[in-house]
Amino acid sequence: MLQLISIFIGYLLGCFQTSFLIGRVFNKVDIRELGSGNAGTTNAIRVLGWKAGVLTFLGDFLKAVVAIVLVRIVFDGQAYALYAGLGVILGHNFPFYLMFKGGKGIAATAGVLTAFDYRIALVACLLFIAIVALTRLVSLGSLLLATWIPVGMYLFYRQNIEIIVLGFVFMFLAFYRHKANIKRLIQGNENKLGQKKLT
Template structure:
């Protein structure tokens, strides 16, 4: 029963959208009504408020760090830690507080991966940053870094359930970026090439 409660707790923490919270605090437009209509850090950045975008990024990432970190601290089973990770990500993507319409999960996934293995987390982050700096597409960076995360996890010998969770997270991230992938192929995806 406690396991079910903790999974539910993780989902509810994941369902807090810092993009929406920060937009309200900074008196910005609701990110669900502008740009990509995604309540994530990249879309908040499109408002021009870098601090709000940074706080959104950190808040969304810390959700994954908090829930998985607590599961590890209380020595829940490896399977439970993996389920907590997935529940947190699904909370971010399908938040009960906002009509089950949430973000794409990149920052929250990053926070989770850091708790699986900080070396793995930094490696995935480095790949994201490298791809972004070369091509200036946040979505492309997320797709590539997310796709490679299970391979990186295998290389760093994370446990079996974390590896399965990483694979599921990678699949979820790819599915959440299908529209972005289509726009990348068509050459219509929004980039940061011309942004200062």
């Protein structure tokens, strides 16, 4: 029951769609109808500019941190905090008031990892930055970041099967939301950061 409550708290916070709100309030557009159609940081950068992209990342990152901190205050237990993080990702990716069409959850996932365990978050951040710097492929960096999550959970929480399983759930959600990107990566025509024309 506490797991479901934690997910619900996270979901409500995750439904705060930063890029959608920025687009509506400041640019009078629905970002889901522009660029890649994704309500996330990368599309915000491409469509609305770097300032909007940074604000989007911060908003999506912080809502995950708030969810985990809140659940840790209310409930005792590492796993409950991670369930709240899972709820944030579900709320971000599938917001009920936007017909369940949201973002891909990577910035929110970064917030989850940072609030949950800085060691796992640090490796994830370095891995993402290195891949994006070398390839300019945000999707590839995101996928490798997601792959690291269950590995990191196993390395630091190998005695807690529940946390390791949740790590795989986070990875699965990231891969599911990036399925179109994976197809383009395989075909060799994935969009690169800074590229204007989208496929």
